[in-house]
Amino acid sequence: MENMAIDRKFDSRVLTELQSAFEERSKLFDQEGSFVHENYDDLKKHRFFSACIPEDLGGGGVSHSAMCQMINKIAQSCGSTALAFSMHQHLIAAAQWKFKHKGLGAEMLSKVANNELILISTGAGDWLGSSGILTKTEGGYLFNGKKHFASQSVAGNVIVTSAQFKKADKLWDVLHFSVPMKNEGIHIIENWNVMGMRASGSHTIEFNDVFIPESSISLARPKDEFHMIWDVVLTVALPLIMSTYVGIAEKAMRLALSFTKNKGKGKETLLAMIGKMNNALLSAKTQWKALIALANDLDFKPSEQTTVQALSFKTNISKETKEVVSMAMEIVGGQSFFKTNELERLFRDVQASEFHPLPTWQQYEFTGKRLLKNE
Secondary structure, three states: OOOOOOOOOHHHHOOOOOOHHHHHHHHHHHOOOOOEEEEEEHHOOOOOOOOOOOOOHHHOOOHHHHHHHHHHHHHHOOHHHHHHHHHHHHHHHHHHHHHHOOOOOOOHHHHHHHHHHEEEOOOOOOOOOOOOEEEOOOOOOEEEEEEEEEOOOOOOEEEEEEEEOOOOOOOOOEEEEEEOOOOOEEEEEEEOOOOOOOOOOOEEEEEEEEEEHHHEEEEEEEEEOHHHHHHHHHHHHHHHHHHHHHHHHHHOOOOOOHHHHHHOOHHHHHHHHHHHHHHHHHEEEEEHHHHHHHHHOOOOOOHHHHHHHEEEHHHHHHHHHHHHHHHHHHHHHHHHHHHHHHHHHHHHHHHHHOOOOOHEEEHHHHHHHHHHOOO
């Protein structure tokens, strides 16, 4: 997998050049907690946002698995850029699966490709119940609510989101829809002042009587019930998102090894720690590859079994990547505690892996419930 050809339109040399620029900027972005605008400008210039869209729709035709590799490489230079970028790409992947298997969504994908649009996901804080309220009005709905953890919100063009709607029978549905960021009533609350991934721009978006046309509703599902849509979204999204954290872990191990090689006396005591760190990284990468394989370059049939596996891999990869970075810090010692040391930022960034759906204990419960149901 490491030697996977990315695509003729996305020469590895371009990605290498971007990595170098991203790495130079990463420290300042982290210090300021400012969004990675310059990095996004570079990605847009080289048409990375439309990279995975089929060529006949105006995109680059890059495979899902190759995009995972790209995100992994970007993360080794700037975790915030990789994470924010993965949020756009997982929406593209879900839309592409729908186009590939149901023949739907070509217009949206073409529009993204032709304009190099950036899509914003609000799914991290929504899950089965969603949040925000839709009320019926002539020709559609009025949307009121707040969406947290909206990565790249300050740079995005279109929000892909959902909200609760109370039907005439008093039962609640969740409606899924997209809305342009420029629409009236949308406001970004710039409150992303956090420990790690400080430059991902994952602010809160506030919606005040935002009009959602009936034609914008892409899905209606019962509130708080698991829907097949998640079998698609999680299977395509988690490999992309977790590519970020595997990249961070790989970078941390390289830094630790470089430190040890340059260390004179006493490095023999670190050998066992290095071996343990390597085992954790091997475990993370093996399960990451298995997670990517589940999506099978978007040629898969959605199933609850696949979703259970994907969520389980996500938890394990999160655990192992955090272990790698922690071990790297132990190997380097007190120097890694300084903000001038890159490992300090990598440690903070990798902690975010826990908070993507599903957090560890929710995943354990979700998996256990389904395993018992199938007995």
